[in-house]
Amino acid sequence: MYLFVHEDREHLLEPGERFESDLGILEVPDEVSPGDVVETHLGNAFTVRRLRGPDLFTHLDRTGAPMMPRDVGLVVGKTGVAAGDRVLDAGTGTGILSAYMGRMGADVVSYEIDPDFAEVARNNMEIAGVADRVEIRTGDVTDALDELSGFDVVTLDTEDAPAVVERTPTLLSRGGSLAVYSPFVENTREVVAAAREVGLDDIETLDTIQREMDFDDRGSRPSTGGVGHTGYLTFARRP
Numbered sequence: 455m456y457l458f459v460h461e462d463r464e465h466l467l468e469p470g471e472r473f474e475s476d477l478g479i480l481e482v483p484d485e486v487s488p489g490d491v492v493e494t495h496l497g498n499a500f501t502v503r504r505l506r507g508p509d510l511f512t513h514l515d516r517t518g519a520p521m522m523p524r525d526v527g528l529v530v531g532k533t534g535v536a537a538g539d540r541v542l543d544a545g546t547g548t549g550i551l552s553a554y555m556g557r558m559g560a561d562v563v564s565y566e567i568d569p570d571f572a573e574v575a576r577n578n579m580e581i582a583g584v585a586d587r588v589e590i591r592t593g594d595v596t597d598a599l600d601e602l603s604g605f606d607v608v609t610l611d612t613e614d615a616p617a618v619v620e621r622t623p624t625l626l627s628r629g630g631s632l633a634v635y636s637p638f639v640e641n642t643r644e645v646v647a648a649a650r651e652v653g654l655d656d657i658e659t660l661d662t663i664q665r666e667m668d669f670d671d672r673g674s675r676p677s678t679g680g681v682g683h684t685g686y687l688t689f690a691r692r693p
């Protein structure tokens with residue numbers, strides 16, 4: 455799959471696909487490369503662009519609320535997730551975090567409790583080109599904890615995350631990292647309490663605030679629009 459970009463419009467299309475819009479009919483050739491320009495029958499030009507992480511956030515089919523790239527960045531920076539790492543992720547949702555980590559070369563096992571969501575996420579991993587690195591398992595992660603151990607990184611984005619955090623002494627390998635995304639502070643407190651209870655080190659919760667800058671003829675200032683609060687991110691490590 456590639457993105458076909460015309461001014462501020464982008465479409466995710468497969469080689470050989472026929473796409474119709476008010477800009478005309480676009481017959482996507484069987485062989486395309488990034489940078490190629492393909493015209494519709496009305497002469498409107500689309501530039502071919504390969505997919506990268508932020509494109510996945512914009513274009514993958516959405517189910518569970520996807521993690522925003524700014525929060526993914528913090529997860530990557532704070533856990534140090536890297537190529538070759540074994541990662542346990544739950545819940546998969548849209549699979550944005552899983553896809554980013556798979557694209558970095560980590561081997562990810564991700565649990566999704568909703569079978570329909572899991573199916574969409576598997577297709578999303580195909581589009582992201584990481585189906586060989588990201589295994590989506592259908593099921594409740596809390597039911598599978600007895601058979602899981604020794605991960606370099608555990609990433610959680612579920613309401614019942616505290617129950618999983620309680621099991622991190624076996625889920626994580628020594629020195630391994632935990633990252634938990636929680637939209638509400640109440641759930642975050644429970645996550646922190648569970649992390650303390652099982653003796654994790656370096657427990658830290660961050661509220662990510664990011665402001666885009668606007669530059670125009672009148673002056674420069676932080677944007678007055680955009681997304682404000684997303685969630686709280688709690689990090690910790692197994693001693």
Ligand SMILES: C[S@@+](CC[C@H](N)C(=O)[O-])C[C@H]1O[C@@H](n2cnc3c(N)ncnc32)[C@H](O)[C@@H]1O
Pocket residue numbers: 517518519520521544545546547548549550551552565566567568571593594595596611612613614
């Ligand atoms: C907010 S979404 C996760 C989004 C994901 N981090 C991403 O970047 O796309 C939460 C997902 O967790 C799933 N879920 C909730 N509890 C679960 C559990 N105990 N085991 C597995 N999946 C669970 C939900 O069905 C939902 O799809």
